[in-house]
Amino acid sequence: MLRVTGLKKQFEADRGASVAAVDNVSFEVETGKLLTLLGPSGCGKTTTLRSIAGLEEPDGGEIQIGSSVVFSATRRFSLPPNRRRVGMVFQSYAIWPHMTVFQNVAYPLEGSGVPKREVRKRVEHVLALVGLEGFIERPAPFLSGGQQQRVALARALVAEPEVLLLDEPLSNLDAKLREQMRAELRALQQRVGLTAIYVTHDQIEALAISDVVAVMSAGRLVEIGPPHKIYDWPKSRFAAEFIGAGNVVPLRDIQSVDGKTRGRVPWGEIYFSHNSQTVPNSLVIRPEDIQIALCSTKDNVWPAKVEQVVFLGAIYDCRLALGDMTLRAQFPRSVVVQSGQLVYIHVAERRCVPIED
Amino acid sequence: MREELQEASESLPVKIGRGLTFFRAHDFVQYSVGGAVILFLVYQVVTPLVFLVWGSLKTVRPGAPGFFSLNLTVSNYVRALSQGEFVAAFLNSLIYSAGAAVGALLVAIVLAWITERTDAPGRSVIYGLSIVGLVIPGIQTVVSWIFLASPNIGLLNSAARAIGFDQPPFDIFTLGGMIWVSIWQYLPLAFLLMSAAFQSMDPSLEEASATSGHGVIRTTLRITLPLALPSILAVLILLLITGLEAFETPALLGLSGKVLVFSTLVYLNTSFAPSDIGLASAYAVFMLIISIGFLCWYMRMTRRERAFATITGKGFRPRRIRLGRWGLPAAAIALLILVIGVVVPLLVLLWASFLRFFQPPSLAAIQSMKLVNYQRLLMSDTARWAFWNSLILGVASATTTVLFVSLIAWIVARTKLFGRKLFDFLAFVPIAVPGIVLGISMIWLYLSFPLPIYGTLWIIWLAYMIKYMPGVMRIMSAAIVQIHPEMEEASMLCAPWLMTLRRVLFPLLRPGLVAGWIWVMSHAFRELNTAILLSNQHTRPVGVAMYALWNDGAFGALAAFGVVVSLVVFLSAVVANVVGQRYGLRVR
Numbered sequence: 037m038l039r040v041t042g043l044k045k046q047f048e049a050d051r052g053a054s055v056a057a058v059d060n061v062s063f064e065v066e067t068g069k070l071l072t073l074l075g076p077s078g079c080g081k082t083t084t085l086r087s088i089a090g091l092e093e094p095d096g097g098e099i100q101i102g103s104s105v106v107f108s109a110t111r112r113f114s115l116p117p118n119r120r121r122v123g124m125v126f127q128s129y130a131i132w133p134h135m136t137v138f139q140n141v142a143y144p145l146e147g148s149g150v151p152k153r154e155v156r157k158r159v160e161h162v163l164a165l166v167g168l169e170g171f172i173e174r175p176a177p178f179l180s181g182g183q184q185q186r187v188a189l190a191r192a193l194v195a196e197p198e199v200l201l202l203d204e205p206l207s208n209l210d211a212k213l214r215e216q217m218r219a220e221l222r223a224l225q226q227r228v229g230l231t232a233i234y235v236t237h238d239q240i241e242a243l244a245i246s247d248v249v250a251v252m253s254a255g256r257l258v259e260i261g262p263p264h265k266i267y268d269w270p271k272s273r274f275a276a277e278f279i280g281a282g283n284v285v286p287l288r289d290i291q292s293v294d295g296k297t298r299g300r301v302p303w304g305e306i307y308f309s310h311n312s313q314t315v316p317n318s319l320v321i322r323p324e325d326i327q328i329a330l331c332s333t334k335d336n337v338w339p340a341k342v343e344q345v346v347f348l349g350a351i352y353d354c355r356l357a358l359g360d361m362t363l364r365a366q367f368p369r370s371v372v373v374q375s376g377q378l379v380y381i382h383v384a385e386r387r388c389v390p391i392e393d
Numbered sequence: 394m395r396e397e398l399q400e401a402s403e404s405l406p407v408k409i410g411r412g413l414t415f416f417r418a419h420d421f422v423q424y425s426v427g428g429a430v431i432l433f434l435v436y437q438v439v440t441p442l443v444f445l446v447w448g449s450l451k452t453v454r455p456g457a458p459g460f461f462s463l464n465l466t467v468s469n470y471v472r473a474l475s476q477g478e479f480v481a482a483f484l485n486s487l488i489y490s491a492g493a494a495v496g497a498l499l500v501a502i503v504l505a506w507i508t509e510r511t512d513a514p515g516r517s518v519i520y521g522l523s524i525v526g527l528v529i530p531g532i533q534t535v536v537s538w539i540f541l542a543s544p545n546i547g548l549l550n551s552a553a554r555a556i557g558f559d560q561p562p563f564d565i566f567t568l569g570g571m572i573w574v575s576i577w578q579y580l581p582l583a584f585l586l587m588s589a590a591f592q593s594m595d596p597s598l599e600e601a602s603a604t605s606g607h608g609v610i611r612t613t614l615r616i617t618l619p620l621a622l623p624s625i626l627a628v629l630i631l632l633l634i635t636g637l638e639a640f641e642t643p644a645l646l647g648l649s650g651k652v653l654v655f656s657t658l659v660y661l662n663t664s665f666a667p668s669d670i671g672l673a674s675a676y677a678v679f680m681l682i683i684s685i686g687f688l689c690w691y692m693r694m695t696r697r698e699r700a701f702a703t704i705t706g707k708g709f710r711p712r713r714i715r716l717g718r719w720g721l722p723a724a725a726i727a728l729l730i731l732v733i734g735v736v737v738p739l740l741v742l743l744w745a746s747f748l749r750f751f752q753p754p755s756l757a758a759i760q761s762m763k764l765v766n767y768q769r770l771l772m773s774d775t776a777r778w779a780f781w782n783s784l785i786l787g788v789a790s791a792t793t794t795v796l797f798v799s800l801i802a803w804i805v806a807r808t809k810l811f812g813r814k815l816f817d818f819l820a821f822v823p824i825a826v827p828g829i830v831l832g833i834s835m836i837w838l839y840l841s842f843p844l845p846i847y848g849t850l851w852i853i854w855l856a857y858m859i860k861y862m863p864g865v866m867r868i869m870s871a872a873i874v875q876i877h878p879e880m881e882e883a884s885m886l887c888a889p890w891l892m893t894l895r896r897v898l899f900p901l902l903r904p905g906l907v908a909g910w911i912w913v914m915s916h917a918f919r920e921l922n923t924a925i926l927l928s929n930q931h932t933r934p935v936g937v938a939m940y941a942l943w944n945d946g947a948f949g950a951l952a953a954f955g956v957v958v959s960l961v962v963f964l965s966a967v968v969a970n971v972v973g974q975r976y977g978l979r980v981r
Binding site: 116126127130191 | 884897903
């Protein structure tokens, strides 16, 4: 279990002014779950991770790992990194080039009183876990990028940490290997029952690997929830636009009509599902939820002009003009569209997600 | 268990402040080591200079009663300025250092450009000959040129007489002669710095000019030179500082030819009766002021340099210019320069070392070649002691300086400690302290300070730790920047600070540590400027011993001495390299 409460960290910018890198961030990860901190570069996700590891000293808040508080600003208490029982995989892997694989992985056990034979056994066990049997005596410079990544993971796991921290661990691998490692990492984390925090700017990676996704922007935690919920029901413009490529359109004149909710968007009227008491002012429409309609008489069907078509293999990525608005839409390959074509489009009522922008 | 640790940590003083983070239990070792390092740095750099300035304002000698009284006077300065020697020394110092710096720089630019940026044949030979001076004591180069161009015994002058000159055409005992000799003394330093500047130039900047349709000449004039200009100026200023502090050349050539510079003035007033240490200090302060002026200029220059893309620290492989049929002539010119400036003087010295009395090469002279100078060197107690002293000083100052400075460089590069930029500056300041000024500052300090190390090797060791700090600081900072911080952080997650230093940082720093060690060892082993004021006949290192041989007129012994010193320095560099490679980082 890991709990972060009210975490704050300021960095000094020019001339004594300070910038909040992390601004009042709180979240909790249950034991055995993987939480991803997702956001663009500079959003504070890595600073948050490094604060948990003890590599940065936050200015405020509290961090609890397992049953013990490792950092508390109010009590002015901070446990050093080597007493926090965390394992970390760095973005650069940080495999020490002057050591062998064994020496790298055994390093966290040094001076901990574990007998030599036991050290050997545990290193072998953890190397088997990451699929590196037979590499134990290899000097570190003789490893490929993927192998270094596995060594870094083994080193982070060997001391059986309470929490595993992963700082964009896959960003230095090529696309094929990245997908493979992502799957392996997730399988390993679930098999061993590790509690893990994973930092990435890659939304696909975040959706694929996480139990919980925490979206960060400008030092703040914008949204937190399971991947499918974050994707299907974003609550903010930032999350809608950063994950997938949601169209966010202004919404006004909301009324109840025959038990349905209807509002007005720039190109016409729209029915959407709304069951809370809030008054939304924008709608999120996912590009892949826009369909070509066969008849023009249903609700939520409007004429549109195809302005641009980009072929992406599995799909056509299109820009559609509806009045003054431009919407992004993605049609399956089987739908033939051409630039300049006039079409009717349809969006299912429950796929129009209201947000307060 | 963990609760206990929390209790223990909490009982220690904790504070949050600007630039300071939490004071934590595990930081105790780190903070005490770091604090000690910084205190030592401040002590080493600031105290000698404070004592120098203080002493220059006193008429009583250090250690005498009343030395610490506030009874200050500018009489030393008044006397210094009223001496006729002052203006002459001032002008001579400037002309000498400017001439030597510009000359060495021009030669270095030509040689470095040919070796780094062209495909001329024989580049490795040119490179080797350009830096061979690194292992040769400065005093030895001077003696070589005396053998070549002294009006009485110089080989060049005998040759000129043989072809009909009445008067010897060359006189090395002049300002021009001093400049000429120093050009070759500073060549290795200038060459290495210029090579580095040429190496680190981003080739894509020149390629962009080429794709804009401009040829080699316009690209060189409009892109390459303007980009290299800040580095060239920075190197020039460093050479000016080196020229200002030079001692052996002005002492050997200038004192005979009555050309005085500041460093020889300081020396004369300290070491010869009637010695006037107050006056010497006033001269030293003038020297220091000029030198610090150069340093400020240098720092402004290098700060602006960062705006240029030349030095980016990336390992570029600059494109070489194809010289085609100009390749051979270019290589020939470079080799000719090096033969005149480096090879001939070396051969003359080797020649002289086998002769009892120096004479021009002839059949009779060849027959009289003996090992008598080397034999006498082996037998002489003074020489053995000098080597022993130099070895101790070289090894001790190299080892301690490298370890000490790598900690400072680490603090500057890796911590957020308040004032770390000041420490960076402090570690660089000694570059502007001329060797002889450092010597006199140490005398003031340890004559008035109750630490009885005056007249021992300890004081020279402390002085060398100051003197070689700036060079090592540059090497270590560059080495630390190369290491990704995550390398250390990965260790901090599971190990205390000292273990991180021992197991991760120092092993990864090893190439830098070895380079720094060799650099200090090869300089300290044959150092003269500082040791000449700080040593006595028991603590005399080889540089000073060679200077004594010069004063005794024992030229043959001096030549043999120089040959052996060069070999020892060369061998120690090789050994350090081999050791460093065996235990160092093995890279694919």
